[in-house]
Amino acid sequence: MRKNGPTGVEALPRPLIDVPGVPPSCRSVLAERDRYEWRPADGGDPAALAEEFLAGHGLDLTELARPATHRPTGVCGAALYVSAAAGAQMVGAPPGAATPAPALPELAVVVYGHEPFPTPPAGPARGARWWLGDWRESWTARQHADAVTAVRAAIGRGDVYQVNVVGHAAARYLGDPRPALSRLGALPGARYGGTLHGAGWAIGCASPETLVEVTGGRVITRPIKGTRPATAAGRRELLASAKERAEHVMIVDLERNDLARVARTGSVRVDELFAVRRWCDLWQAESTVSAAVADGLGLADLLRATCPGGSVTGAPKLAALAHIAALEPVGRGAGMGALGWVGPGRIDLGLTIRTVAADADRLHVWAGGGITWDSDPDAEVAEAAAKAAPLRALLAAG
Template identity: 80%
Template structure:
């Protein structure tokens, strides 16, 4: 099994580990111990290989129902895990779609962290180079985006799908150190999975509010988000009253219930909260909570195959929606619409990488989209995607 040594920006002196979900009490004492990355050319099952790699480095995740052992303050703490949307599609045998636009970004990354001597208070790394970001160039025009929405509506009319999430991409040139800008993105209000992950020639910044899957006390949890309005009193009332948004939301909740049922104890799946309104930046969004008791003997690899790619960023039925996505989106989803978070024995916390940006050596990339149903208005969907992207682009603004 090929693995890559520590090479991430997060290992520089004076920087705390930025991966979403890393234990708050350990962040300043974590040191990268080992790293594994996967690209399609490497072959094999990336979920199985990730589980094997983690086990080989002191993180056995082959039976998630087993209680977590005592946390070893001198040993391995856990690992950051990133799984792209393309890797998730591969796990379920679907087309990965268009090529990843982020040069050098792997499709799966596992970074194992142990405890070190800690970072002295006030310690800093090398001075950051000045950041400058150019103007974003869209990968499709608003008209092309609207046409893709219309194409999905036509597919729904034929009975091919019930819902499809359509995502657009934009990129801009940059110079300087990208990590401070990505860290600003990670600090946006409502970013439950705010964080960063970096490697040689690439970095990811995430401001996601959405839980793909969480394992706490033997129970699996997912929190799908569907439905968006401006964060005003009128916007909240409109979201709660929208039959279209509620129908779209419930459809994805049912999909997530089915995904969890594949890896749960029989009869344990339940909807704990339905269509709750939460705030992210200047937007209201509707969120539900679905949970289930983890089945005995369930390993990380099978869990990833069940929940990746996330239902709220694919559609229903999932495989048919992925076929439409591959046919319609001209640029790959790259770092977006995948999974990013933390894994350790007895604890998993992976966010869905919506509201996410990535950089390669020359460009910063952003994505935004939304779920399309028969009741969708093409121009309104284009406007909603722009509203979701606006805080991300503002956080990445250059001087």
């Protein structure tokens, strides 16, 4: 899009810095210092390139077990966005279908520094009009259900134990999408509420799920798997569901294995199992898995071990990713990746579920769920719609 063309994210003034995980005490005094954006055509390993770029700005994240102190001056930290496609490349999985939002990079690293008098971000133009068109799905409900059936057949053959199947929808818009994207973070349970912006693109996140957190010498992940309506009956049903618990425990075991690759031997533990928590109008089951960070662990190896997240891939992870690449008609774009903050002594990345992306003229949303042998295709289609509904409703309100 041209700089002086129709209203879109490329032509808009600098937004407020509200990256998920940004230190609250620093938010009002940060300014962008530099950024790196990566796409597959650039070549190289995105995990190594992110670590190298950060080191070039004084953020040495090659030894996460080493204590570090946040400095009140100079470089504060960086926003880090890793798409599902970049995560798949890190682990050598098939790339899958093309992204429906090619304006977005597959990796973005934005370094921020403390500024005594940062230039205040401009708000939306007074009287600016917001319009959102109809959502168009990338597949029909029948095609989605058929994909669920195909996964069940693969499970029956013994190819996989579980595969997460995700759908996509897009809607045209006019006006400034950033206020609507920013409001996503206020949705109930949005632990990783926030935004990230670039030239011609923006991401708004309302995720409740921790992909990976590193603090105080421990690495933590909080997988979410299992969903029901947020009613008293829904909570009882979720707690009593053998299917949901089995699906959840599979992913907890996968995450234990992922963390074991970057942890001190014997230190992996499940701190909490199948805790029921609320996101908007849904109950979801969450567990907490943690471990002591191994000596010599750097950011690149941490990303390779945890991306893409097990709760949005399946088990075994590589086999699940192969089925995802074959079944889903469009790429996952900003969905099912990672977004958050990295800095001295602290890494906090949310899994980009409940996430919306904007390009110059369309909004994009992704939603899905984990498929096991006991999955009902029509119920899985309805669950994906229920996850996307609060995002769509808020965006329509403008």
